[in-house]
Amino acid sequence: MLEIKTVDETPSDEDYVFIFVKENAVVSLRRPPDQFWLRREVEHAFGKIGVGAPLGYWAGTPSYVVEVDSQDLDAMEHLSGSLYSLFGRVPDAVFAAYGRALQMLSWERDHKFCGRCSAITAPTDGGKALACTACGHSAYPRLNPCVIVAVGKGDQLLLATAAGRATGFHSTLAGFIEPGESAEQAVIREVQEEVGISVTNVRYVTSQPWPFPSQLMLGFFADYAEGDIVIDPLEIAHADWYSRNDLPTIPPPQSIAGQLIQRFFDVR
Numbered sequence: 285m286l287e288i289k290t291v292d293e294t295p296s297d298e299d300y301v302f303i304f305v306k307e308n309a310v311v312s313l314r315r316p317p318d319q320f321w322l323r324r325e326v327e328h329a330f331g332k333i334g335v336g337a338p339l340g341y342w343a344g345t346p347s348y349v350v351e352v353d354s355q356d357l358d359a360m361e362h363l364s365g366s367l368y369s370l371f372g373r374v375p376d377a378v379f380a381a382y383g384r385a386l387q388m389l390s391w392e393r394d395h396k397f398c399g400r401c402s403a404i405t406a407p408t409d410g411g412k413a414l415a416c417t418a419c420g421h422s423a424y425p426r427l428n429p430c431v432i433v434a435v436g437k438g439d440q441l442l443l444a445t446a447a448g449r450a451t452g453f454h455s456t457l458a459g460f461i462e463p464g465e466s467a468e469q470a471v472i473r474e475v476q477e478e479v480g481i482s483v484t485n486v487r488y489v490t491s492q493p494w495p496f497p498s499q500l501m502l503g504f505f506a507d508y509a510e511g512d513i514v515i516d517p518l519e520i521a522h523a524d525w526y527s528r529n530d531l532p533t534i535p536p537p538q539s540i541a542g543q544l545i546q547r548f549f550d551v552r
């Protein structure tokens with residue numbers, strides 16, 4: 285897996301370099317996406333690149349991310365695509381490395397100028413922050429914490445389909461944590477807002493970074509307390525209680541939703 289720590293050595297030809305065109309990862313058609321590009325290969329294919337944003341170390345090798353121009357892609361050699369297309373197709377640690385690369389690149393792209401005084405920023409704190417060259421205001425990568433919750437009622441689980449998003453899945457409920465709110469409070473509020481029921485016994489289970497664009501999904505279990513399902517039609521198309529033997533199509537096991545559903549039924 286990608287070891288996240290400060291890269292403090294001089295860039296070399298043997299560094300790993302993740303490449304993106306805007307939000308799309310660029311992979312070589314000649315090998316699988318978990319054989320990462322070396323810096324010398326990137327420079328051979330795309331010309332001189334900057335040092336790039338440091339990501340940490342993959343198997344002891346310093347790793348960076350750079351953006352290239354779509355015009356420099358060679359259709360016979362390169363494939364660019366959303367990270368969604370890699371999800372579940374590469375090992376989880378490889379997907380997480382691509383996810384970190386995309387988030388660091390997006391953050392750098394969105395913070396070229398100071399949000400306070402609009403002067404140019406430059407990397408500081410070993411590349412972990414961007415600091416304003418005029419006023420010193422520094423910006424760190426922003427994560428958006430979200431809760432995702434498997435609500436149980438006896439041996440049944442609440443699953444819902446989202447309004448306006450044809451994922452084909454029945455999934456657990458999820459939503460962003462509001463400023464000033466605890467994760468547990470967000471669970472209770474989101475469930476109440478989306479399906480009109482109250483829950484109790486909210487407990488943390490696991491988490492997953494989700495780089496679309498920069499969520500940190502915090503997974504919970506909660507128990508049904510009271511109320512009938514009344515969906516918010518702006519958020520939810522359909523919601524109901526399901527048993528192990530009548531499950532609809534659920535998200536894949538690599539996703540945190542899939543993991544919560546699996547863990548719920550593992551003990552029932």
Ligand SMILES: [Zn+2]
Nearest residue numbers: 398401416419
């Ligand atoms: Zn400034």
